[in-house]
Amino acid sequence: MDPGSNQPSYSVSDLDRKARFVVLFLIFSGVFWLLFGTLLALFASLKMHLPDWLGTAGWLTFGRVRPLHLNTMVYGWASLTGAGVSLWMLSRLLKAPIMLRGYIVLAGVVWNIALLLGSIQILAGFSRGIEWLEFPVATMVAIVLCVIIISVSVLLMLINRRVKQLYVSVWYLIAAFLWFPLLGLVSSLPIFDTPTVQAGMNWWYAHNALGLWFTPVGLAAAYYFIPKVLGRPIYSYGLSLLGFWGLALFYNWNGFHHLIGGPVPTWFVTISISASVMMVIPVVVVAVNHHMTVVGSFRAVVNSPTLRFVVFAAMSYTFVSLQGAAQALRSFNEVIHFTHFVVAHAHIGMYAFVTMMLFGACYYIIPRVTMREWHSKGLIKWHFWLTAIGIIIYAGALQGIGVFQGFAMNDPEVPFTDTVTMTIPYLVARSVSGFLMTAGHLIFAWLMFRMVYRPGEQPASPLVWNKIREEFAS
Template sequence: MTSSKKTKETPQEPAGTSERGQDLSAKAFIISSIWWFVISTSVGLLLAIKFLWPEFMGNTPEFTFGRMRPLHVNGVLFGWLLAVDMGLLYYVIPRLCGNRLYSEKLGMFTVIAFNLVITAAVFTTLGGVTQGLEYAELPWFLDIGVTVVWVVFGINIFGTILTRKHEKMYVAIWYTMGAIVWTTFVYTAGNFGTELFTGVNQANLNWFYVHNAVGLIFTPLGVALAYYLIPKQTQAPLYSHKLSMIGFWTISFIYVWTGAHHMIHGPISQWLQTVAIIFSAMLIIPVWTVIVNFFGTVSGKWDLVRRDPILKYLMTGTTFYLLTCFQGPMQALRSVNAITSKTDWVVGHAHMAVFGAFSFFAVAGCLYAVPRMVKKPLYSQALANSAFWFMFSGGLIYFVLLWIGGFIQGLQWNDPSIPFIDTVKFMAPFWWSRLAGGTLIFTGAVLFLYNISRTFTYDPASATATGPTPTEGDTKPAKAAV
């Protein structure tokens, strides 16, 4: 252990040889999650069309807005993002620990069980079987399935960490462990704990879950991946260990207090609203430390970002993370909230967090990990670049136009002389832009799926490789840059 102040750290990797069955669960989780990404995004696209033609697909109860919306939300959150994060961590954590995944069998169990749960969820959500709480729509028997998968995933990751060869744990490991611990509580509280309460108590617990699902599940998992990938892909040591400590310990203390900011001006005690607002503002600390750390790591190497799709995803993801976490504290302020709350502004904001930031980190992870696992270059760098530009431009159109439309609609709501229906009609051009942006995002997702699938299947002997071969140069020992 050489943790002197002069030592710069890079994620460590073993020089081990590959074994049969290695990374099997990582591969399976990644490819299945990308399918859910495409499926859930297509559902989102259909929903966007419904805003323009409310009768579109409206002849059957199963395909009405109220049934398809939870399918889109649960599909992207769980089917795609949580699953791909789990798959990528099956790849990353063993490499940071200098060993193999604790159990590939348990790993495959989580892949199969989780995909069964999500498949069942398609039928329950469209069938109108719902708990009636946001992000917690899945019925109790599927909640149990998710919980079991998560606990087994946790055991697998903790098992890997406890048998690690490198004593010092890299930042990505802290965030992963944190996420596993927090998620267990947050998910249980949001899906089972809410059954014990009614009314405002239940609403408070519901939004405790909703907010921390993003803040203490997808944020730490996404940040863990970026902490691994950015130094790796730039071959630069992490900018600052101290900043990563401040970022990690402040987020673990601050985030959990903010759930009630979903009810500002609502029927909930003012003191709790104020507490949520104060802690929301304090979130600037953990976010900015992480951002400075990421940008600092890439500092001086920005020409790489121009050429490399993985770094493009990582650095735009970082920028979207910065923006989304600047919006968050601002939206929590009472004066701003009076305008933005309940409008499409929030929809733009949420998509920037889950898609723009954390999905971008995950896509970067797939582009990085899959070629290394199959020991072939990525099928097509050009395709990866165009997928990026589709997702990036589509995302930007989606976010920005909904902020503008939502903000103006919020101002209109605050003018009682404007009839409500006029504020709905006003949104039409912005909903058109959302459809346009969504179409670009969906196109990018399909290209991404095709690229990753072909990377698995193509024969390197007969194909002309367009990307750099993933070398085991990755396995060079850490602390290269002392």
């Protein structure tokens, strides 16, 4: 491959103009599912301490709303928006326009329909019943096929790139777009037909969905936006390399730490515990690399909305990963397994890290592809503080009580009911934090909406259907 020899080169604004429609479409789809998932989150959280609220509506029972909340956030918000952010970053980093744009828009439409269908299926009681894989297999496969179209586009961009060196973010993104479709396809195979084997596949998949899809996308964004906003190179190439391959080697093996004490051969669990502890290496390496890049420029974190979110997210990644390594140890796991501690841990990962990272990325990308400025600096601040304080209350309340819940559960003298009643005030605090985050999301959605809808101004691009035709023609 000899990139860049006799092909035209593109200016940054050319690339952004070509990326505009498809990136906006994916990100805005994600924002819709963020709002929908947030509503479900509130339902689930309130029902934990108000069990009779809407108690006669079968389709709104906790056991259906809670998995749907997870699925819409994971496959709707984080995956769709993550895909949009990734494509934009790749276009910039490879200096190549996004390929197959029309097909990606088509895939995005199918993806949204699949999410809608899957949502109805779960609420109507047709869940597959496997955590993180509640959408029925056919619905899940439809989503995976849509991701594969984007993966093909990513590989074509790699082939058509106009740069010689691949930046660290590109490694993570290529990996993410190869790993996620493989994960999705393997998890849909009908070979996991005994319950305990299926449980193993379940946690191999669920842990890797975070570790091999959202984490690489999130880290790619951190590696892209931190140096970009600060205008200085990343601290160390060697550390980037170590961090990437460490993640690839160890994260893959983490899944079975969800089955500590469970009915599977102990040595599988032990392998996963070792791998979970080994994750300390790539995590610390990445943290040092990012910290050394930012050091001396902390004023910029206060001034740049993007950096504020991205640095918060990067710090959360370090925190949640080190916590995860500790949780995998048998002695710690004995206490916190089966408690609210783990629920909060998952939210630090998917929210404080992944979601905050995507917010930060949106604040950078949207003005560049729409060629408009955010219309309120104050509202962005409100968005940050509402969501940041929200997730801190969430994690503090549930992880605080989770430890006590675990100790109480492991003390046979304590009646089981007491392990429930002791958590109630903290479940209420979780609902309060949920309302704070909801307010933040509404502000974010309003800001996003104002970027594309400005009455009185001429639209910067052709109307929707013309635009789609144009994408297929190009």
